[in-house]
Amino acid sequence: MLATGAVASTELLNDPRVDAIALPVAPAAPDESDLQPRAGTADAAARYGLDLAEVAERARLTGAAGEAYTLQLPRPIGRGADLPWAGLPRRVVLVGVGSGTPDELRRAGAALARATRGLDRVVTSVASEGGPGAPHAVRSLVEGYLLAAYTVPTSASSTPEAAARRRPAHELVLLGRHGVRVANAVEDATREAAATWLVRDLANTPSSVKNPAWLAEQAVRLGAEAGLSVQVRGPKELAAEGFGGILAVGAGSASTPRLVTVDYTPAGDAPARGRRHVVVVGKGITYDTGGLSIKPREAMVPMKTDMAGAAVALATVLGAAAAGSQHRVTAVLPLAENHFGGASYRPGDVLRLYGGRTVEIANTDAEGRLVLGDALAWADAELDPDVLIDVATLTGAASLGLGRQHAALYSADDRLIAALEAAAAESGEAVWRMPLVEEYLPAVRSHVADLRHVPIDGSEFGGGSITAALFLREFVGSRTWAHLDIAGPARSASDKHEVTEGATGYGARLLLRYLAALR
Numbered sequence: 001m002l003a004t005g006a007v008a009s010t011e012l013l014n015d016p017r018v019d020a021i022a023l024p025v026a027p028a029a030p031d032e033s034d035l036q037p038r039a040g041t042a043d044a045a046a047r048y049g050l051d052l053a054e055v056a057e058r059a060r061l062t063g064a065a066g067e068a069y070t071l072q073l074p075r076p077i078g079r080g081a082d083l084p085w086a087g088l089p090r091r092v093v094l095v096g097v098g099s100g101t102p103d104e105l106r107r108a109g110a111a112l113a114r115a116t117r118g119l120d121r122v123v124t125s126v127a128s129e130g131g132p133g134a135p136h137a138v139r140s141l142v143e144g145y146l147l148a149a150y151t152v153p154t155s156a157s158s159t160p161e162a163a164a165r166r167r168p169a170h171e172l173v174l175l176g177r178h179g180v181r182v183a184n185a186v187e188d189a190t191r192e193a194a195a196t197w198l199v200r201d202l203a204n205t206p207s208s209v210k211n212p213a214w215l216a217e218q219a220v221r222l223g224a225e226a227g228l229s230v231q232v233r234g235p236k237e238l239a240a241e242g243f244g245g246i247l248a249v250g251a252g253s254a255s256t257p258r259l260v261t262v263d264y265t266p267a268g269d270a271p272a273r274g275r276r277h278v279v280v281v282g283k284g285i286t287y288d289t290g291g292l293s294i295k296p297r298e299a300m301v302p303m304k305t306d307m308a309g310a311a312v313a314l315a316t317v318l319g320a321a322a323a324g325s326q327h328r329v330t331a332v333l334p335l336a337e338n339h340f341g342g343a344s345y346r347p348g349d350v351l352r353l354y355g356g357r358t359v360e361i362a363n364t365d366a367e368g369r370l371v372l373g374d375a376l377a378w379a380d381a382e383l384d385p386d387v388l389i390d391v392a393t394l395t396g397a398a399s400l401g402l403g404r405q406h407a408a409l410y411s412a413d414d415r416l417i418a419a420l421e422a423a424a425a426e427s428g429e430a431v432w433r434m435p436l437v438e439e440y441l442p443a444v445r446s447h448v449a450d451l452r453h454v455p456i457d458g459s460e461f462g463g464g465s466i467t468a469a470l471f472l473r474e475f476v477g478s479r480t481w482a483h484l485d486i487a488g489p490a491r492s493a494s495d496k497h498e499v500t501e502g503a504t505g506y507g508a509r510l511l512l513r514y515l516a517a518l519r
């Protein structure tokens with residue numbers, strides 16, 4: 001997908017294979033009007049014989065992160081062969097970097113990717129300032145570059161031409177003397193961006209292709225390629241072991257449900273001291289009609305992405321294995337299609353979930369918490385996790401309250417909250433801690449079962465995302481647990497910086513950063 005290197009000199013610009021040079025500019029200093037050049041910009045201006053400050057002014061650039069302007073220089077002919085830029089790349093891309101924070105450099109990388117898509121070789125001095133912050137700067141730039149380079153796969157994506165359209169510039173060369181730490185930062189950024197691409201690819205796949213069996217097959221294939229242990233439970237195994245939630249949700253569909261586990265255990269020579277077992281449970285509804293409590297047409301359109309949580313869990317365990325994490329990581333993927341038919345579960349039904357807890361059904365369009373309840377209870381009973389995290393596009397209430405950029409984060413463990421908040425800040429995948437309001441517990445109590453999975457219509461409690469989290473908490477025992485409701489940031493209606501239209505892949509980089517910092 002991307003090759004990156006580090007070189008010491010702009011002599012590389014004489015290489016005829018280089019299609020473009022990208023140069024950083026920052027906002028004007030206080031009481032000044034000209035943009036500030038950053039590393040390499042002044043040297044390149046001298047090499048080209050151009051007043052790049054004037055070019056930036058004519059393009060009305062402000063230096064804000066995410067701006068990009070491409071100057072196309074004419075090819076010299078005849079006597080014009082003596083023009084200063086003869087033999088140099090004829091595309092000069094000015095990229096705004098703002099004040100150079102990680103978030104701003106991700107935006108700069110995203111702008112660079114969109115400005116240079118389809119080129120063969122791009123040289124850039126963006127993020128080449130050097131110093132102790134260089135690895136963080138380069139990592140952010142490369143992350144933004146790769147994330148924004150993503151395009152949705154199509155049925156023709158297997159052709160070489162289509163594959164070329166999906167990739168960024170074939171080679172991005174980073175100018176500057178960086179060393180091993182920066183090379184490691186590039187590797188980390190590439191691996192985590194690949195995890196996000198995987199989530200996007202899976203979530204963007206149409207549900208005419210992506211049913212529970214297909215998604216289970218992808219987990220088996222990818223897990224086998226990574227040397228991981230994969231187990232798939234089909235309808236018979238689910239019935240025999242008492243997974244009443246997954247079976248009920250999937251009963252109305254011709255595509256039968258699955259429960260997939262993908263396990264990574266560090267190699268035998270990995271240090272056992274400090275090793276944790278982290279289990280990530282991801283909601284895997286491969287399509288959601290709402291069941292008998294059917295959704296309006298408009299609400300169904302994006303529902304092929306309702307398995308984004310399962311994709312995040314799968315990408316997390318694969319990313320942990322690729323990074324050689326010292327921690328054991330297990331992904332648990334409850335997979336079902338919530339359809340309607342003669343066998344559909346109904347409002348008023350009482351289901352028995354894994355472990356024996358009974359649940360009164362009030363709304364079949366609140367199916368996610370049922371499959372998660374089964375999977376969480378099983379993980380608690382069978383996997384003995386030190387940390388249990390679930391990820392789900394669970395409630396519209398979360399996106400109403402927090403918008404499209406923050407996930408709702410729930411946990412009673414302050415250390416786990418702090419660790420996930422730190423990972424969110426580093427990855428740029430924002431979270432907002434929400435309260436587990438004990439006074440709302442009556443909303444999930446039932447007169448005919450142990451639990452009611454949604455509050456009674458007209459309930460005094462409100463807080464739909466909170467009551468959903470309280471319901472899930474009933475299935476995690478005494479484990480250290482966190483719930484990420486990603487209904488808002490998991491989907492986007494348009495491209496914006498490193499986020500792309502459709503499935504965003506939110507959550508994979510956040511959890512991989514969390515695992516990397518876990519001690």
